[in-house]
Amino acid sequence: MKAQKTIKSEIKLSGKGLFSGKDVKLVFKPAEPDTGIVFVRTDFEQPIKVPVAAANITEVQRRSALKKGPATIETPEHCLAAINAMGIDNITIEIDSVELPGFDGSSDEFYKTLRKVGVEDQPEAPSREFVIKEPVSVIDGDTSIHAVPSEEPGLSITYDLDYTQHTGIGRQLYSCNLNTDHFERELANARTFCLEAEARQMQAHGIGTHLTPKDILVINSDGPIKNNYRYPNECVRHKIVDLIGDLAFVGRPVSGRIVAYKSGHAVNQKLAKKLAKLARETEKAAASERAVLNIRKIQRILPHRYPFLLVDKVIDIEGDSKITGIKNVTINEQFFQGHFPGTPVMPGVLIVEALAQVSGLLFAQKLEHTGKLAVLLTMDAVKIRKSVVPGDQLILCAQANRVRGRSAKCDCVAKVGDEVVAEAVLKFMLVDEDIM
Template sequence: MQGGSRVHRSRNEHTTAVTCMIHGRGYWSGQAVTVTVHPAPMGTGICMVRTDLDSRPQCVANVSHREDASLRTNLVCGDARFQMVEHLMAALAALEIDNAIVEIDREELPSLDGSSLAFVEQLSRAGLVIQARPKQRLIVHDRYRVGSSSGWVEAMPSKHGETYYEYQLSYDDETPIAPQAFGIELTPDRFIREIAPARTFVTAEQAEQIRATGLASHVTNQDLLVIDETGPIENSFRFANECARHKTLDMIGDLALTGVEIVGRFTSFRGGHNLNGRMAAQLHKLAIEQASRQSQQMADAKSQNTRRAKLTNTGIERRDAA
């Protein structure tokens, strides 16, 4: 863990102070795309809009709209698909931007350099506005795990109320990517410095297989990390454990689809988007149950206060049983 511990306390929702734009090309489609992030009212969530379609369909970034896809996370609402949302979602979640209208003029978000760096740079320049509504939080009190012995994602309570992410990367003996790990207590500053620059990676063999399908033919070795037995091809690592850091970035973005601020310790061993999605669904279910309990408690308290007020107004003294 780097730096001092940050205990997560209740906070209000945030949106951006001004609109910002990010331009790039999609990894899979190669199409030029612009993402425009607008401020949004409290309670909006992250609402994505396809401006290239006549009906301008919208989709709230939530795990209930998640679509299983290879090597990325997609959202689908009706006929509208939003591909590769995880890098933007990680930036929004880590910077504590809760409400935004995200306009996209193509199906696939820009890949940029394979990291979240350009997203955090533009969002940081846009600034934050504190809104009047409290942010819903889910504090993990028990242990939850999805997956198997060969790969899993786990959520556990944190010791001091912090949010901590850890990724343990370990491929088979034939891969050129060495075993590595990364762990960090998440704060906006630490995300910007330690996670956002970490880039998407594939092995040289995977890159050839993808290109053989006709996808990503425009992607060069400078657009992501293509790794063989000598290391990155025509590129270099930003961190010795950059692959584990990028997997952590993906986990943050995928778990952001719970739609609430999550507090706990989140660990992945050889996990990917599918397992992250399963954990996000588990946490989303817990958040719904928690909100229902809190709503019932508030209703019960209001009802009790009303009964007390009626007794007081009628002059009847209420005595609790001994």
């Protein structure tokens, strides 16, 4: 299987925001397996992490953007395109302003910077590549984008750019199989573009006032103003760069074929959201098939029974140090009758109880703890971050950070999809079952 990848070392980059013109500094840092791509706004009193995920997409005109709490990341697509094309799964990007540097409107500076430090495998972590196995489409007026299965591995893209009403651009078609060499040679330095009328309108609203037609491609009926194309079809190549960047919002590498007609960031991101949802569903189905402990085995270990048994299965156990379990939350749960009628929300204390139960299953893996019960003593650093509702699947993760004699301690996290909904540090006393 393919291994996940990160960069080999830290590297810095600085410039001015493409739309805002504000000075901005970036620091690219290696990240642990399964971290994903994460921006960190360092200009807040407490740094704020903004993961690159479909759930964090926010709408901004003419560019991509992410938002988490008060922190926004604007124009990340050219940077994300370079990261995606290089096959980087895990990276942290510290940024001290709202918008990434624009440079010449291409992905080239980001690509060269990351290429300078290089990429390394993380062999302990297999790639979470999502293979498209069924067609997925987004159609919005006369624009469309389709994700379809492919017999070939990797990602192939076909983009049909239709500007037939503008003689300076015309109609352009481009197809490619995405790989690092092709991106470096044919796509990375393709620049963003806008029509002359659009440029005048934006600058009238105070957007991009630091730019001139020499800085980016501004196009009239005769072609670029005071500038030249780097390729006869540079515009469609840049549209593919934008698309590669927007596909990073899926949260994992994508394998299949993408066919786009006149699509922009909004349509690209709708596709990314659909693919992210499908990827989560595929991973859940795969997890169901590989259950390590089914409900019968769980009942042999835990004394809990209906309606208080809150772990349906265990999908992964790493020795006696880490465990991942599943709780499927349905409208038939008894507690929804009173919490709350008409607006069912799973009580936070029961999410913590589910984490305690999966921790008990972890401790039971040690031979000397067989026949013992893990009785919850204390709960520290408890945070309920998001509501859990019928239809959600709770992913319950517990990691032992101390097991001594008759006591144990676990760091616990509950997730729905990729989002953390609760976390806690739980301490237990291990007692003989016949004492209870």
